[in-house]
Amino acid sequence: MQTVDLGDGIRCIETGLYRHGLAACYLVREGDALAFVDTGTTHTVPHLLRLVAELGLTPSHVRYVIPTHVHLDHAGGSGELMRHCPEAQLIVHPKGAPHLIDPARLTVGATEVYGPEAFARDFGTLVPVPAERVVVAEDGHRIDLAGRTLTFVDTPGHANHHGCVWDERSRGFFTGDTFGISYRELDTAAGPFLFAPTTPVAFDPDAWLQSLDKLMAYEPRAMYLTHYCRVEAPERLVDDLRHSIRALAELALAVDAGPADDRADRLRVAVGRQLVADAVAHGCTLDEVRIRSLLEVDIELNAQGLEVWLKRRARRAES
Numbered sequence: 001m002q003t004v005d006l007g008d009g010i011r012c013i014e015t016g017l018y019r020h021g022l023a024a025c026y027l028v029r030e031g032d033a034l035a036f037v038d039t040g041t042t043h044t045v046p047h048l049l050r051l052v053a054e055l056g057l058t059p060s061h062v063r064y065v066i067p068t069h070v071h072l073d074h075a076g077g078s079g080e081l082m083r084h085c086p087e088a089q090l091i092v093h094p095k096g097a098p099h100l101i102d103p104a105r106l107t108v109g110a111t112e113v114y115g116p117e118a119f120a121r122d123f124g125t126l127v128p129v130p131a132e133r134v135v136v137a138e139d140g141h142r143i144d145l146a147g148r149t150l151t152f153v154d155t156p157g158h159a160n161h162h163g164c165v166w167d168e169r170s171r172g173f174f175t176g177d178t179f180g181i182s183y184r185e186l187d188t189a190a191g192p193f194l195f196a197p198t199t200p201v202a203f204d205p206d207a208w209l210q211s212l213d214k215l216m217a218y219e220p221r222a223m224y225l226t227h228y229c230r231v232e233a234p235e236r237l238v239d240d241l242r243h244s245i246r247a248l249a250e251l252a253l254a255v256d257a258g259p260a261d262d263r264a265d266r267l268r269v270a271v272g273r274q275l276v277a278d279a280v281a282h283g284c285t286l287d288e289v290r291i292r293s294l295l296e297v298d299i300e301l302n303a304q305g306l307e308v309w310l311k312r313r314a315r316r317a318e319s
């Protein structure tokens with residue numbers, strides 16, 4: 001499994017989900033103290049432990065496991081990793097903590113999204129984290145990694161259980177999904193191509209735009225994305241992401257204004273068109289079939305997430 005040394009004691013680790021270059025997680029090292037930010041899935045954990053051994057350290061050197069949010073490409077391996085790291089604390093958003101202590105609802109929710117076979121194959125079995133090893137991180141919670149301060153910043157929008165981790169040393173944020181998705185295959189002369197993952201079940205465009213303002217107020221030099229790796233000069237990228245959040249929300253409302261039948265299918269078609277058009281407008285010269293295959297999982301998840309968002313809006317309007 002590949003890792004990339006990004007300097008400042010930060011390694012970007014390929015998690016192995018679906019294809020190389022889709023999902024990463026990070027190891028932060030300060031002296032002999034280690035913290036993982038995101039974990040990949042249960043299947044990723046043996047690779048994480050091997051990396052620790054390659055550094056000449058042991059699982060006891062892992063002080064913190066910090067999932068940015070409890071979607072399974074980010075937090076699926078948390079329980080299994082904690083089981084192997086006796087000294088580690090799990091640092092997690094207040095709304096995410098109950099789901100890692102008792103992952104039953106996550107399993108049900110993810111099985112609904114992915115289907116039972118794909119869930120078992122891609123994510124394995126979720127291991128519960130003992131409650132006494134969980135530290136609930138409110139907004140601004142500071143984490144001391146051998147003198148290096150990491151700060152947990154509440155960032156709802158992609159999910160209401162999402163936080164980003166500010167690293168003063170590198171002046172970078174570990175952003176999970178809050179700073180969007182940017183696959184390296186879609187880089188162009190104009191730079192990285194960013195888009196918004198509107199994954200089920202708590203997409204909230206207004207909250208997300210506010211969270212981006214909150215991140216940018218730190219004047220970050222870099223963002224460490226789960227999907228995928230580091231992007232620099234975020235001030236030059238953030239408007240593309242704002243555009244993507246607004247465009248996907250507007251697209252969903254437009255589909256909703258149309259005929260009521262086949263709404264899910266029409267959303268999927270519209271999301272696919274939007275993301276491909278955005279990539280092409282960014283200067284991506286790959287053929288459309290290739291762009292679609294790179295975005296296949298995201299088109300499906302974005303369409304599902306927008307469907308859930310429309311239903312939630314409708315319920316709110318009724319009540």
Ligand SMILES: [Zn+2]
Binds near residue numbers: 069158197199
């Ligand atoms: Zn997510």
